[in-house]
Amino acid sequence: MARILLIEDDKALREGIVMTLEGPDMEILQAETIQQGREALSKELLDLILLDVNLPDGDGFEFFGELRQISDVPVIFLTAKDMELDIVRGLEMGGDDYITKPFSLMVLRARARTVLRRRSAAGQGKSSVFHSDDLKLDFDSIVFKKGQADVTLSRTEQKLLKLFLVNQGQILSRETLLDKVWGTAEFVDDHVLPVTIKRLRDKLGTKRIKSVYGIGYVWETKKEEA
Structure with a gap:
């Protein structure tokens, strides 16, 4: 099931989008502000x-840069800013689509599905x-190798490592990782996750797994400084 985050402060429009898009293959999460989106x-x-x-609480273009x-994750801009300059800005920043208000909800659904298919096809390859x-x-x-040396990883370590690598650059919360x-975040000892991450760091000799205070962890994609 595709998980879609809708960040829109217009309640009526938000409800209309949810009614149109949500179904067996799409779950819609809602946010009214940038902070809720974060x-x-x-x-x-x-x-x-x-x-x-x-x-x-802010500008969507600036939030997109952040x-x-x-x-x-793919982003479709939904906005009343219909000037050519704004559309070009959104697309050149890296937006996957740009839809100006007012718009057809059915057209939005079709374009959202197109972006999701494109992402799925890229992932399959x-x-x-x-x-x-x-x-x-x-x-x-x-x-698993570090240079020419073999690295032995437990099945749990493999699952955790692959989750980081598939989502490189994306912050993963403690709850998501557990x-x-x-399989659950409720009945697992609080120390299991940090201990497993420490073992991964030690075995792989990598500084790529970064702690994000109060949130979780991320596999850092930026080149490490010498």
């Missing part, structure tokens, strides 16, 4: 964001072999 991003793994540009520092610094991590053959790797 909170949702810190807790959820998303497939698409529908982003209004004029929001009560978002791109931590995630490559990805290999399960990852390279990072001197690491070669092959999840198909279950062969749910995806251990």
Whole structure:
């Protein structure tokens, strides 16, 4: 199921979008402000964001720039800014689509599905072999190397590592990691996650796994400084 975050302060429009898009294959999470959007991003793994540009607590374009520092999740701008300059700006910043208000809800649904199909097709073509610094991590053959040396990882460590690598650059909350790797966040000891992450860091000799205070962890994609 695709998880879509809708950041829109117009309640009537938001409700209309939810009624049109939500179904067996799409779940819609709602936010009225940029801050609520940030909170949702810190807790959820998303497939698409529908982003209004004029929001009560800030500018959607600026938030998009902030978002791109931590995630490559597709974004469709929804906005009353219909000047050519604004449309060009949104697309050149890296937006996946730009829809001006007023718009047809059915057209929005079709364009959202198009973006989701494109993302799915790109994902299907990805290999399960990852390279990072001197690491070669092959999840198909279950062969993990640091330089020429073999690295032995437990199944739990493999699941956690692959989750980080598939979502490189995206902050993953503690709850998301526990749910995806251990199946629950409710009955797992508080120390399990940090201890497993420490083992991964030690075995791989990498500084890529960064702690994000109060939220969770991220696999840093920026080149490390010498």
